[in-house]
Every structure is written in C-alpha cells, then in structure tokens.
Amino acid sequence: MDDQQSPSLPIHAFATWESVLRFLRASHRDRLAVPGARVTGFVGRGGWSVPIGHGRDERDAVERVRGALLNDGIEVVSFAVEIEPAGRAVLHILEHGPAVEHSAGPHPGALVLAEGALPAPWHRLPDQAPGAAPAASVDPALLERRLRERLPDAVGATEAEIVSAETRLGMALPDELKVLYRVTRAKWEDWRGDYEAVRRHSEAVRCELFDLESLYVAEAATRECLWQFGARETVDIRPGAVVQGVVGSAGWIVFGDNGGGDRLAVDLTPGPRGHAGQVILLSHEQSVGAALVADSLTDLVLGRPGAESGLGEDQRPPAVAYVNTSGLRNLETAIHSGLEVLSIRSGDGPPFSLASLMGLPRLRTLIACPGTIADPREIAGLTGLEYLELGAQDWRVLLDAKAVPRGLSAAFIKVDDDEDPLPVVDLANELLTLWDRPAIIRTVVSGDLGPAA
Incomplete structure (x- = not known):
C-alpha cells in the first residue's frame, strides 16, 4: 500500500477529523476496546456514511471534513480508525484515485485496469x-x-x-x-x-x-x-x-x-x-x-400512446446466467455459445470446477461469490474475460499463482460490508500494479483525543 505519513493537505490534518473521531469513539466504545479493531466509513462531496448520530453537532463535524475535501479538490475519501482506550487515535485515510470507482462504503469499487475502458455493451x-x-x-x-x-x-x-x-x-x-x-x-x-x-x-x-x-x-x-x-x-x-x-x-x-x-x-x-x-x-x-x-x-x-412492442417470446437461451439459484443448480445447464455473463452465487453444494467454461466464445463477465470455485487458478484459461469479480481469498490464489487473466479491463474484490478495508486495499493495489495503474493512497494520521468523558 502506498502510505503517506506526513499530512500535507487539510484533509490529512488530525484537527480536521478530531470532532468526527470523538463521536466515533462515543458511538463504538465496545468495538474499539478490542485490540486492532477499526471503525470505517467514507466522506464525499456528494454524501457520506459515517457511523455516528445524525444530530446537528455530528453533522457539523462531518461538514468540517467535507469542507476540507472541497478545499483540497478531492472527490471522496474512505477511512478506518483505531482508538485506544487512553485516547490515542490512528486514522487511515484512503484516496482511491482515478483507477478506482467509488462504492457506497469504505471498500474500493471496481478497479479500472485499462484507462477509459467501458463494458462491452457500451461498445x-x-x-x-x-x-x-x-x-x-x-x-x-x-x-x-x-x-x-x-x-x-x-x-x-x-x-x-x-x-x-x-x-x-x-x-x-x-x-x-x-x-x-x-x-x-x-x-x-x-x-x-x-x-x-x-x-x-x-x-x-x-x-x-x-x-x-x-x-x-x-x-x-x-x-x-x-x-x-x-x-x-x-x-x-x-x-x-x-x-x-x-x-x-x-x-x-x-x-x-x-x-x-x-x-x-x-x-x-x-x-x-x-x-x-x-x-x-x-x-x-x-x-x-x-x-x-x-x-x-x-x-x-x-396524448396518444405508442403501440405495444410486439417482442414476442425469445427462444434464445439467456445471455446472463445465475447459478445456485432455484432455476440453475449446476454450470452445465447454464452453458451455451451465447453466454456472456455468468454469476455463481453462494449455495449449499460443493464448489464448482470451471473446466466446462473453457472455449465459450462470448463469455466476458465472471462473478463468483467466495467459496464457490474449486480451483480459482482455472480462471487463467478464460482468456476472453473483461470483468472478474471474486472474493479476496480467490484473488490471493490468482495473484500468488500469477494466473490473473491479463485481458481484463476491470476487476472487483467482493467483501462483506464489515470487513477491514485495509487488507482489501493492499490486495487492490497489487492488482493495479500489474496494469501500472495509479494506486490507492493511504495517509496515516495520528493524534491524542485524551481520556473519554
């Protein structure tokens, strides 16, 4: 992860965040008492998600951070903070940069691996x-x-x-x-x-x-x-x-x-x-x-409405398939030459082998929930993929095996909402580095809030 230890902008100043941090400590005292536990959120020009109350004082505290964003010309930052019982706070400020799409949470959105790339339907x-x-x-x-x-x-x-x-x-x-x-x-x-x-x-x-x-x-x-x-x-x-x-x-x-x-x-x-x-x-x-x-x-x-569309029933097999749903319980029932998007959802059965997907001419998107793929390294054989969405452990396997498909235009790390964002950002930066894309920058800011009242 690219770390910056020396604050250089108002958004990186401890004073900018101090009021927010005090409210976070008051709202999450039990959680923060656990060693290594962090509280997360994001603040952006267009909105924010900070797990504190919504009173006037809390809103004013967040607006101070938003004002720093405007001053610094930054669109949005996410954060993770640890606060010791004695009052020492360590705040990790995450700036996702131009290669990472925003998500409605503290974790990175999709990683755009090719500058300006758009999904196939947009072409x-x-x-x-x-x-x-x-x-x-x-x-x-x-x-x-x-x-x-x-x-x-x-x-x-x-x-x-x-x-x-x-x-x-x-x-x-x-x-x-x-x-x-x-x-x-x-x-x-x-x-x-x-x-x-x-x-x-x-x-x-x-x-x-x-x-x-x-x-x-x-x-x-x-x-x-x-x-x-x-x-x-x-x-x-x-x-x-x-x-x-x-x-x-x-x-x-x-x-x-x-x-x-x-x-x-x-x-x-x-x-x-x-x-x-x-x-x-x-x-x-x-x-x-x-x-x-x-x-x-x-x-x-x-005021005369248009005629009915007259589409009629489509006899073609669907270009999008969701496996582990009530309709599809295995990959074989989803596979056909026109398949473009495959989503493998969590289920009760064993994980799937991807061998049957090899050679599909139009498959461009694979989304697999954690634990649904038997051997993630098989993904290396899906050379036509432009978008891949996997859990952090599956991405780790691909990276360690040097098996990440290099034809990808975008990638997404699928995590639970309460998962610590810092390891996810480390993983995202490894992927961004493979494509020589701008990394997510973490600025570490520390300060002393003093004893809790």
Missing part, C-alpha cells in the same frame, strides 16, 4: 434502420396547430437557432422536432420566473422541454454506469423489437424530461418493428435500452 452500436418509415400519425401541420392553440404567447426559435443546434449536433433535426421549436424555444427567460407558466408549458408539450442548447444525442457514453453493474448488462435486439435494446444510439435525440429524471428522445434508429421518429423514454434507473412512449411527436402532444 455495441445499434443496427442501422435504412428502411424504417415514419408512423402514419406524423402530422406536422396538426402538431403546429395544436401547439399554437395551447401556447398562443410562446416565443419560437428562429431558423438560425435551429440551424445552430443542428450544426452542434452534427445532424438535421426531424421535421416534427423543428415544428415544436418553431412554436416554442423553451427558454427560461421567456417565462420571466413565472413557475405557473412553466407548468402550463410542460402540460402543453407533454414533457419538460429542453431548449435547443440543451438538446443532446444519447450515445452510449452519455449513460454512465459503474463497472460493477455495467459488466452485468447485455444488449438485446430482437427481430420483433420496436426499440433497440442498446445502451445508446447516434439516432437518439434527447429533447426533454418526464419530470422524474427520465429522458425523452426522438428515435431515428428504431427496432425492426418501430417507426423512424418515434418517441422513447430512457429511464434513469436503467443503463440499457429504452421504452416506447409514442409513435410520433404528434402522438405525444396529442
């Missing part, structure tokens, strides 16, 4: 739809007439503003979208701070409409997802699909929000049974795919 482009036709409901004249009836005082965009947006996006806007913006440019200054006018506008256009400067193309890179979750995803494009189940598309033009954080887009790369220009919804709770909202912008504004 999957949509199939082209050159023959896709607009829906029969497309009616720009009706759309404009209805919008002007609802928004008689709206300020429309100029042709120059529309052309500017097209130039920025690198593509022409569909006719219906141009009609929409010719009626209303949806700029905040046009409403002069009148929230009731904003509400009426959203009701008229059936969404919270973005202005032209905020339009964007929902390509895959715009849908961020941690490796720990993105590596489990797959792309699904079925012959009967209305919307292609990809992460993003150069043909998805996002123009608004449904008021709940979900994006609305015009879809110019529909599925085999979809329509060019249909309106789709990109859920903020999902990273892959989209749902049909309306067959056209005309339908959206007129």
